[in-house]
Amino acid sequence: MANVCNGCADALAMEKALDEVIARYKGTKGPLIPVLHEAQAIYGYLPFEVQLKIAEGLDLPLADVYGVVSFYTGFTTKPKGKYRVSVCMGTACYVKGAEAILDKFTTSLGINVGDCTEDGKFSLDACRCVGACGLAPVVMINDDVYGNMTPDKVEDVLKKYEDVQEGI
Amino acid sequence: MIKTVEQLNALREKMQQEMALRRGCADGCTEMGGRMQILVCGVAGCQSSGSMGVYNELKRCIIENKLEDEIRLISTGCMGLCALGPLMVVYPGRVMYTKVQPEDVAEIFQSHVLEGKPVERLFAEDNDGSKIADALGHHSFYTKQLKIALKNCGTIDPYSIDEYIGVDGYQALAKVLKEMDPEDVIDTMKDSNLRGRGGAGFPTGMKWAFAASQPKKQKYVCCNADEGDPGAFMDRSVLEGDPHSVIEAMAIAGYAIGSNQGYVYVRAEYPVAVKTLTAAIEKAREYGLLGENILGTGFSFDLEVRLGAGAFVCGEETALMTSIEGHRGEPKPRPPFPAVKGLFDEPTILNNVETYATIPRIILNGADWFNSIGTEKSKGTKVFAVGGKIARTGLVEVPMGTTLREIVYDMCGGIPGGKDFKAAQTGGPSGGCIPAEALDTPIDYDNLIALGSMMGSGGLIVMDEDTCMVDLARFFLDFTVDESCGKCSPCRIGTKRMYEILTRITEGKGEMYDIEKLEILARNIKNSALCGLGQTAPNPILSALRYFKDEYIAHVVDKKCPAGVCKSIMKYKIDPDLCRRCSICKKHCPVEAITGDKKNGFVINQDVCIKCGQCQAKCPFNAILHRDRKGV
């Protein structure tokens, strides 16, 4: 057997799992939404390739599948990171320069708002007021709150989450 | 596997003995149930306030003392008094402990379990300050309740089909299958005058009769468990606490209309409910109470659980069915009604969880019994999820016709902080508010509609003087705009326009013509939207305009928010009489809006202030005000 890297093995395993899900539901009544739920449980989100596979597997137009995915807030087409960075864009934070901090995060992480880093570690969002105006500007990473942020502090904050070495 | 009614009855007898303690039977208790049974609420509010820790601690104590044979520990569904959770009840004696923390367990165990002396400090406190041991029997939160739908919630183990059978579970199904024709079942439902508990209150029996009369081979029974109203959680409580009652009722419905397949559409946001229900369905199948040839009668019925995926509109019946079919959850015009052409284009009935949970009892006790409860046109009981500015939030089931005052003041302990009741909101984003003048109106379907609100699924949010009715309407519209499916133009665009107008008003940018526009839009969306969600979306605005128009005018004309909620037009002021010039406010202002010094005092520059409220929160002397004090 040829050597397969961990990432590829995972991808293969997920693909196999999805095939099984589709096979299990094919021919049942109204299979699309249950399949999407299970696919999202496997992949964490519903990217293009997954939706295309589901569309082909269930013999539905891709536009149908995408229309359904985009209708329900429970489905997402974008992966969320292990660490979810939310930059508060409430008024207090905004006037204290939240935008500069958001910009700094986008450059440091190399992703746009709403996206996730390739390694799945960080995702970046702008959020509504988190009710910590006294600490403005505020950034939340999962449940941790970082107040009085400046663009200079961004790298230091991110470093705290780089402790875990993942894979080789 | 239970193949006959006799086997069902035998199991019931066995379980009745095991559960005798819980029926308050002091003597004659067999040893089967042990000498003590402890019930811990394991769901919802209690779970988030730490009931798992309590359960584990109790379990540890029981094992440590080798009392596994004598003491039964049961994790139950919701007991209702969520505000005082985690809750636990000890039988015999039905002693309820409130706000139990894991560290309290040792004391309870030593004192109550081992020494027989209940721990009084953890009893529920009543309105008059007295501590009540048997709260379920004597606390005013419970005394005015009458539990039909919630009968088994909090008193049985939701994962045990045996316990359900022990409290007469599946007896109604057995009765229906053995003793009644489908027509008899429908007649009973009609005679009971049961109305749907999920929204508009359509008579359940009529719905079933329509579907039964359709000459189609394939029909479907659906259960709406897509409880999406913010603030309503009764359906979730039933599914988490008594899932078999829904399963049994759906099988009865299947028999009545001639269907062998049901679907339960549950919100994916209710993972515990999904787990409990799925486990219950598997158990029912295992026992032969779902599946082929139930109780040897030749009747077959099975259930499938379908998960929602985050769309409020799927609570609308046609949208729910479209969603099960695998499409965008967009409603369809009616007629054709689902009873004629519903799920997969076949005749379909849809009832919500609470409605189903009521049905087995109606079958067993008869339509006359049910008719003896409630008001002239609204029979039976209704469950309300009471929340908001209220002392005891929780779940109550009361006979139709109970007044709002009884619920708010007698049962739920009134408004905290000595504030005034302003209004109660029912029906969620589809409902409206009931003003203080109507506190004594008996609550039923028709009275609520006359008041401009609706029963909805039964969320009841209490508001005090600090709630801005314009802002509240805006909050609900924000929700509706988010949740509108986008199919029909009045709802898709109209709700957005109403939201924009409300936003303008709350920002002090409204004109009097805006109020008129709101009225025009509200009236027409109500008249012309495609589905119930759209038609009721303007209700929060219409009702607020009806009872609190002066608040709208205050925002528009005086540019003031009387409740001090709307930040954009709110002004924080420092009361020079109360200010001690400590300068804390200045330090905490994130935008340096506060100027001055300890000698001359401080002022807030309104042009700079962003109304974050930090100064007010930090002021040790309550010198910072954000609205005109009463009488000043």
Next chain:
Amino acid sequence: MRNVNIKIDGIQVSVPGGSTILEAAKAVNIFIPTLCYLRDVNEIGCCRMCLVETKGGKALQAACVTPVSEGMEIFTHSPKVVEARKVNLELILSNHVTRCQTCSRSWTKCELQTLANKLGVQQVRFEGEAPYHPQDVTVSIVRDNNKCILCRRCVSVCKNRQTVGVIDAIGRGFNTVIGSPFGRSLADTPCVNCGQCVNVCPVGALHEKTETDVVWQAINDPEMHVVVQTAPAVRAALGESFGMPIGTAVTGKMVTALRMIGFDKVFDTDTAADLTIMEEANELIDRVRSGGKMPMITSCSPGWIKFCEHYFPEFLDNLSTCKSPHMMFGSIIKTYYAKKAGIDPKKIFTVSVMPCTAKKFEAKRPEMEVDGLRDVDAVITTRELADMIYDIGIDFPNLPDDVFDDPFGNASGAGVIFGATGGVMEAALRTATDILSGTSTDNIEYEEIRGFEGIKLAECTVGEVTLRAAVAHGLGNARKLLNKIKAGEIEVDFIEIMACPNGCINGGGQPIQSSDIRNWSNVSQRRAEALYREDRGMYVRKSHNNPAVKRLYKDFLGMAGGTLSHKLLHTHYHEREKYPENV
């Protein structure tokens, strides 16, 4: 169904059970405005313009989808109804870019504009946020969501009728838009460019990618010899753009107008249709004799070709290798005609006027060229031709008639009927029976393959040989037919498929009739009748008798299916991925 008795605005009326309120009102001459409704295509009651009040009803009902019931009392213009319609229309307008003056639909019956006039809406009281959407432009179709009113007709026709389904409602609530998955351009989807979406759009949110500017450029270039050809279906509908009755054939006026516009030569694609029949008949006989892949399927409809490449690649070898008529004609013009007229083919610019948006895509397929010269340089739709006629201020209905230019002259009646479903098959059968029997058959009208039945079957026996033919129009029917063939339920020798429902007469490039007309009369039927009338009036009605075609073979091509034919008139197909990655 039994009749039911109802009362509409006080008028007692008896209508068939199952009728909608809209139909019942029509029966007593009451106009109920509609917007999203298009009969047989989109019946979902979402725009809420056709609201009526029913006695005892709480909310208003959509007349287009609500069936009548015994004893119903309906009020079609009560104050409640009138206000609701106006408010709803104002709401729709508040989220619609009203740049009407420059809109492609402003003078061609924008249904929204018409409705605003009819309902007397003269201001929009409920202005608010109207998000901006970038246009999607492909070689055939332009989608402009800024004008979209979310009636969903395009979604319905694409998904249900054509079973292509490359657009759907995306998102939810106020943010709902019509679009392709993952925000893709239609060009990166298995869209077949049939343009049916354009054809059903009530507003200007969908239109063809116009090419009139390059055509004008060529015409105004003194160096260029600009040659135009017109497809059969164009003449049956062009008049509608000038207020002429539906079903008026305007062949002669069209030729005059094309000359006035400045085209150097005006040819008839029907001649190429005759040429196609010669090549196709030859190919069919060849396949039968040499045991080639059967059944053979026509290849005249580029929407169908792309559909086959995306969805039924297993049938690619069944497709006739013939280019579609106008493509054949393009290459003949740049070779045979160029030589004959003594013009450098590089200086010839060929324009096709087509009832079709897919032809725009077809003309740009890389393989559609000979010796580095494009067969067809520009394709314009019937609507674009009307635009050009308006551009130069011609009073079209009053033009004198003229005839097509030599050396191709007039075609046969067989070429004319190519424009309607079944026409290609009928033309082929007219020729095939003569070839097989060696005589001239008189009985040449094949009624069983005319008309708008979704799938039509016919058998034609000549001596020992029986030809089994099938005709499908609309891609949903094509899908059905092919699936039946795959399943072995139908066995045939020759299949005609046209991508558009009812054939080219209802093509995506034809003048758009508003739903007010389409809901109550069969526009395709009237256009088809115009073609069949023209056929009946012609002296030559069989392709192989077309003298120009005979001459073409004699002087230039040699024999049908010969080497030169293959170089100029035939092509090949390839499987296409539906959603290529990395776009």
